Amino acid sequence: MAITLEEVSRKQHGEKSPSPGPWTATARYGSVMAADGARSTTKSRTFDRPEARQRAKALVDLAVTEIATVDPITCSPTLPIADAARIMRDRDISCLPVVDGERLVGIVTDGDMTNRVVAPGLSSADPIAAAMTPDPVSLPPTAVVADLLRLMLARDIGHVPVTDGGQIVGIVTATDVTRIHALATDLLTYDIAGADSVPQMVDVMRGLPDLLVRLVDANQPHATVTRRITDVADAVTKRLLALAENELGPAPVPYVWAACGSQGRREQTGVTDQDNGLIIDDSMDPGHDAYFERLARFVSDGMNACGYVYCAGDMMATNPRWRQPVRVxxxxxxxxxxxPSVEAQMLASVMFDLRPIAGDRSLFTELQHDTLRRASANSIFVAHMTSNSMKHQPPLNFLRHIAPERSGEHKREIDLKHGGVIPVVDLGRVYALKGRLTEVNTRARLLAAEEVDVISTSGGRDVVAAYDVIATIRLEHQARQIAAGEAPTNYLNPKDLSDFEREHLRDAFLVVRTMQTAVGQNTGILR
Known part of the structure; x- marks a missing residue:
């Protein structure tokens, strides 16, 4: 049976977000009285900082028991389905191992409750054995996280029991893997926040490429990976601003440092530069610019040293044009x-992706709302921005096949950024203008546009699914390059993909082209 783009997207983004609060098994599971048919002697597990630092540096070598919930809640095969569902709901757990005596005989997940209970019409009084996956695949306590990741990917499963001699001793879920990778990001940002100098920050940043590879290898959704990579850039920016103020003294008037481009949209990957600006309070006078020029230079130079290279188009706060009071x-x-001249469209496209990073955010908020209101009300401007969104086209030929470059440095390759991601980014920006949406992240813009009927439900689902496929293939390509010791790029030879990946990439490009045509004809926008 063919797998649709939407199904691929749903698999990539279907995991529930980790619940807030301390990461302990007790907080998530607690103990269950025998009256509800379950048994548990849960032990808490917490990471203190010294242990977490050591583990984060070798995540794939961790024993699965280090991240597993030990002695998880279980039930017997004869427990009624209704009681099993009640346990899962009340204890906020996504799976329930089924044991016969001490031996693991099955597992039931929240997905099983839908696919094997609701859909077939089983009775809530039927035993849970009728809905469970019998003899589930498991790992021994000696397995490591690398074994876990391979198993989850190969079997397309999100719950793996840990067994010793047939007896369950723990359970690991995809959410557990997500948490430990999130911890690695938190450690990186923590170390950045504690750095006393730019050289220290540069040293910490050596761990960023490895973090990207690990997140991708863990099959994290592209939106999660890019958000976490951007979190690091935000931490770098904030720390540099703090170091600058330590050296220069406090700012003479309030300001907000704002990022645009991929950092502004929270979509940074392995290839990025810096795009930023300073929005300063209107009480600024000409004499204050010397301070803000030095502040901008300190931060921009520091970011460049940390790997966020200078913007080739000089869209940085070091350029006086992008270091101005609110009124300007x-x-x-x-x-x-x-x-809306050609230059105006280009500048507006970049600056509509502004996001405040540090400082007085109120300086940005009112400016953003007023600008969106005026821009969306100007039909000529929206028309020009719509036309501008058509400039980058997916690499397809007239037969609707993927069309690599035919000559030059990137012969036989396609540009996944300008031919894949950017066309969707441009569409999202047009939708945001039309709907006066304050979101700047592309995926968030697409979802919000569907919610407010800027685009149809079917069109919204298609373009989100297409974006997920393109962005995921791009990230996986860059992760492979980094792992091989190569500099990551946006260029890919389609022959390096499997037939499955190539077919879905082609379908994604077709969806993007269709949506571009629709927005150009005003048929993809409902309002």
Missing amino acids: WRRYFDAWIAK
């Missing part, structure tokens, strides 16, 4: 909206 920024946007 307002004039910029007013002029771009009133006279």
Whole structure:
């Protein structure tokens, strides 16, 4: 049976977010009285910082018992389905191992409750044995996280029991894997926040490429990976601003440092530069610019040293044009909206992705809302932005096959950024303008556009699924390059993909082209 783009997307983004609160088994599971048919002698597990630092440096070598919930809640095969469902709901757990005596004989997940109970119409009084997966695949206590990841990917499962001689001693879920990789990100940002100098930050940042590879290898959704990679960039920016103020003294007037481009959209990958600006309070006078120029230079130079290279287009706060009080920024946007020249469209495309990183966010919020209101009300500007969104086209030929470059440095390759990701980013920006959406992340814009009927439900689902496929293939390609000791790029030879991946990438490109045509004809926008 063919797998659709939406199904691929759903698998990539179907995991529930980790629940808040301390990461302990007791907090998640607790103990269950015998009256509800379950048994548990749960032990708590917490990571203190010294242990976490050591583990984060070798995640794939961790024993699965280090991240497993030990002595998990279990039930007998004869327990009624209704009681099993009640246990899972009340204890907020996504799976329930089934044991006969001390031996593991099955497992039931929240997905099983839908696919094997609700869909077939089983009675809630039937025994859970009728809905469980019998003899589930498991791992021994000696297995490591690398074994776990391979098993989860190969079997497409999110719950793996840990057994010793047939007896269950723990359970590991995809959420557990997500948490430990999130911990690695937190450790990196923690070390950045504690750095006393730029050289210290540079040293900490050596761990970023490895973090990206591990997140991708753990089959994390692309939106999760890019968000965590961007979290690191945000931490670098904030720490550099703090170090700058320590050296220069406090700012003479309030300001907010804002990022645009991929950092602004929270979509950073293995290939990125810096795009930023300073929005300063209107109480700024000409004499204050010397301070903000030095502040911007300190931060920009520090980011470059940490691997966020200078913007080739000079869209940085070091450029006086992008280091201005609110009233000047307002004039910029007013002029771009009133006279949408080619340059104005280009600048507006970048600056509509601004996101405040540090400082007085109120300086940005009012500016953003006013700009969206004026821009969306100007049909000529929206039309120009719509036309601008058509400039980057997916690499397809007239037969609708993937069309690599035919000559030059990237012969036989396709550009996954400008031919894949950017066309969707541009569509998302147009949808955001039309719907006055404050989201700047592309995936969030697409989902929000569907919710407010800017695009149809079917169109929204298709373009989100297409974006997920393209962005995932791009990230996986860059992760492979980093793991091989190569510099990551956006260029890929389609022959390096499997037939399955190539077919879905082609389908994704077709969806993007269709949505571009629709938005150009105003048929993909409902309002």
